Amino acid sequence: MGHSSSAHGENYINCEKGLWSWLTTVDHKRIGLMYMITVMFFFFVGGVMALLLRLELFAPNTVQGVGQVLKNGDVYNQVLTYHGAIMVFMVIVPGIPAILGNFFLPIHLGAKDVAFPKINLASWYCFMFGAALAIATFFTHKIDTGWTFYTPYSIRTGTSTVLMVLGAFVMGMSSVLTGLNFIVTVHKLRAPGMTMHRMPLFVWALYSTAILQMLATPVLAITLLLLAAEKLFGVGIFDPALGGDPVLFQHFFWFYSHPAVYIMILPAMGVVSELIAAFSRKVIFGYTAIAYSSLGIAAVSFFVWGHHMFVSGQSATAGIIFSFITMLVGVPTAIKMFNWVATIYKGSVSFDSPMLFALGFLFLFAIGGVTGIMLAVLPIDVHFHDTYFVVAHFHYVMVGGTLMALMGGFYYWFPKMFGKMFSETLARLSFVFIFIGFNVTFFPQFILGAMGMPRRYFDYIPNYEALNKISTVGSWLILTGFLIGLYAIVQGIRKGEKAPMNPWGAKTLEWQTSSPPPHFNFDVEPVVTAGPYEYR
């Protein structure tokens, strides 16, 4: 791997060959691709579950058997649990950091790799092992607790709670390891001249996320272990029949899972910052505000968990305090939205497919954001809590936000990752189906929630039928969009034109090395002299 390696056409993909070279690689780029393949697989499984749920809800079970797709309520509950657990723990949480972050964080910093390449590989194995444990429940007694594992239901159910939470525990370890790696990499491996304030905002977002991963995930781990101990050994912690407190579980769980919401969305915000700047060819508006608002959101996100529990029986005073703090966390999020729109102002905007996804993100995240504020208002939440309004809200944030950003980022960096171009027409078509399909699926769910339809319902009263039908049809549009996208990706990898070094004319460091990059990212260590968005 000398100076002229990339001149000979050698890159990180072809420098070593064979499955073994992948399974033992410590190259962050290869690990990123391995995460990509696994996450795509789990996304497929979780997606099939979602389609099944929507099919079941196409019609109420007015007459036994009519409109019923899944055998009974138990099967429905299992499918919804797998959908939630897979999408959260195996797709949205690892998605952007483990795929795009692994691949581009070191390159963005001008580094050869992450700080601990072997730990990076270990995190992938950890993830696979945890996922295997979780999937193993499918062959034992399945799991029907919902992804939240609320006690005492999770203790009393006959399904495999322990195996599932052990899986989540091990996957949490993987998340901690990735976070650790990113924090140290950011502090220790920046290229000469790459000051903290010259880092791309994607790196800032991953850095804030990594702090959350390090600090919040252990709380989940302890909680899940306590739950397993209670179930296995009858230690009374959460089950009132054993002298425990079921609401305590909710406090512990959301103490992790609210910060986890930001583990899921902050990296997406980072991707969107890159996309908006690159496709507007303009310096990002309010770099410092965006960078530090990520850290601000990360810090405040630890103190808002109680807004998931307004009707749980926690005290009214606690509810009021949590509602107040939640309002404060809304402000930095709003600031980011305004900054992105201001970045477009007086730019040179292209409508390449990654930008379409970024604009789609802004559109959907705006709706996800304002409905989030509604849910933070106490009496409004009392009505909306555990209804489809909440389901719609978090899908606008998690899918409309995170997944749109992941797709946009993926198309943006595709030429760099694979050295090939994808079909722009197919990518745009895929976007159109996903974007329209998403709104058709989830917007009616806001209305269903307002009407009072609770979530996690196998069946519903006839008033809710029309909107459920529309929602189900939307899910087929989303499916079509993703199938087109998959085709675009596979076709691009197999037959795409060779990608130039910098197809979009962007300024961050990854576009100053060959496509795909050489094994150690740069032939010559870059020296940084300016910020990441110097479009002048």
Place this chain on the structure above:
Amino acid sequence: MMWFNFAKAQSFMPTQGTEIAKQVDNLYGFLLITSFIACVLVIGGMIYFVLKYKRKSDNDKTAYISHNTALEFLWSFIPLVIFLAVFAWGWYIYHGMRTMPKDALEINVLGKQWAWEIEYKNGFKAVNEVVVPVNTDVKLLLTSQDVIHSFFVPSFRIKQDAVPGRYTALWFRAEKLGEFHVFCAEYCGTSHSGMIGKLRVVTREEFDKYMEEGQEEGQLPIAKRGEKLFALKACASCHSVDSPAVKVGPSLFQVFGHEVVLEDGSKVTADENYIRESILQPNAKVVKGFPHGVMPTFQGQINENELNALVEYVKSLK
């Protein structure tokens, strides 16, 4: 206000069965309108800018605007003010929701997989049907015998989890006659979606008649049932019930609703949850001046119905 009505028409909220529901809908209407305006500004601004500044050639010169302090202050400050305003408005309504009226008609509701068991003061029991008189304050005392459930009446905009091992409460004052859905809103397993009850609001006369007809031969009011149980479990040998005189344990006379001083000097109000805890885990909060470990625990020895009866009996010792 016309714009609220406009928002309401768009909001698809169910019938307004209570005054609180109207308050909630007004706030929701305000939120819908401000949210709509915010989205139009952000999304509309985005669409306007991308069209106006569409790339013309690969060599377009773009402006170099790194920040604008005044603008940034403004768009941080304005959302903050709006957020705090809706927070305060929400707080006001929530305060009303969570402040239990005095002298409300109390009804016990027990959630179980997968039905609601209703018990009125006179001992009359029903399943999945709550009947209440119109224009009367009603307080539901909720608990569960298995997993967490949540009592949700969309038309009243109220919801409260029924948590095993403790009492929670909600109140409402129905203003409309008719039948309303009661859903279970907290996932509870196989027939979660089938755990549907109805809440029937009737006139005072109909309610009295309903109670009378429901009264079966030999059926005791809850407090009476508690009294019997109190004797049966020999509670009376340690607790006096008709005077403040101390036997072995503290007197229960007029204790409900009053403050109790504990051994560490802290104070608690003797509410339903305190009585419940003192029966199941007597050593958790011992009254000042009484020794630890004298009273046996009744955890696992009495069921939810019996607990309700005992609590109701203690409440009646006025």
